[in-house]
């Protein structure tokens with residue numbers, strides 16, 4: 142699976158979903174509260190995911206979902222996703238490193 146996210150510290154963050162998303166290489170504090178889903182939930186071989194992007198700095202990551210998450214998502218207001226903790230940033234940082242290594 143090819144990710145449409147390009148992590149770059151030189152290029153300006155840009156949302157050209159569904160073709161390309163340019164994202165800063167690391168998340169910032171702003172991201173925790175401002176991540177918004179972009180586009181539709183996508184199903185591919187490696188899993189079900191959607192792209193989420195910070196409306197402030199443009200940081201974007203793929204969020205993989207379990208079947209349970211998907212059920213919860215359908216019954217949940219998107220704005221409630223902003224309520225995350227410190228560990229979330231650590232987790233997302235790890236996800237980015239995985240992305241970049243791919």
Ligand SMILES: [Zn+2]
Nearest residue numbers: 171172195198
């Ligand atoms: Zn941000």
